[in-house]
Amino acid sequence: MRKSLIVSGVAAVALVTGCSSGSSDMTGMQHNSSTASTPSAGQQAADRNEHDVTFAQDMIQHHQQALDMAKMVPGRSTNAKVLDLAKRIEGAQDPEIKTMTEWLSKWGASSTSSSMPGMNHGSMGTGMMTAEEMAKLGQLKGAEFDRMWMEMMTKHHQGAIEMAKTHLEKGSNADSKKLAQEIITAQQAEITEMQDLLKQG
Structure with missing residues (x-):
């Protein structure tokens, strides 16, 4: 029983970590996309x-x-x-x-x-x-x-x-x-x- 709880706990931690990592990646992608689509005044000139x-x-x-x-x-x-x-x-x-x-x-x-x-x-x-x-x-x-x-x-x-x-x-x-x-x-x-x-x- 204890072993089953430990496995479940590890799986839950991995799932949360994976979601957090994915969210971080998406945030980074959105930031990069926003930066690329808004050139600076120097680039526009x-x-x-x-x-x-x-x-x-x-x-x-x-x-x-x-x-x-x-x-x-x-x-x-x-x-x-x-x-x-x-x-x-x-x-x-x-x-x-x-x-x-x-x-x-x-x-x-x-x-x-x-x-x-x-x-x-x-x-x-x-x-x-x-x-x-x-x-x-x-x-x-x-x-x-x-x-x-x-x-x-x-x-x-x-x-x-x-x-x-x-x-x-x-x-x-x-x-x-x-x-x-x-x-x-x-x-x-x-x-x-x-x-x-x-x-x-």
Whole structure:
């Protein structure tokens, strides 16, 4: 009888010790997990490089011209598909401008780009329109406007895609690279849509 009690007592001690040990391990795991998911301020600041900053600055300017072009469509076009596309472009790119502006503020950087001085006058490789091209577009209406607008927006989108592809190679911030991929996917689809509309016209 005494031997049975001793065995039971040993088993109980082992069980309590095992539970305590398991609890301790879990606590340690939770602590480590919490620490890993909350990077320090220094780590957050390090999670970007110079290209992340210039990409956001340049793409804000690029998107802004696309918004200017989209806002020209109502009143100049009667094509329902062009009107719808312009509305979608505005609806997508305006929030992206706000997002990139917030990143730059968090990173302590200006939202104005100095790396692309030619952008206001048109710049090779970016798809930006010159002031003269924008003025000419503003003078057109109807089918003539639709054709020039889609041709210009196609070129503009192609420039944005090239900028985004370069950023995927050179950027380091995960959020900005994710946005770059989203820009590539969305704007390539819109290019295909505009090319189909141009063929129909």
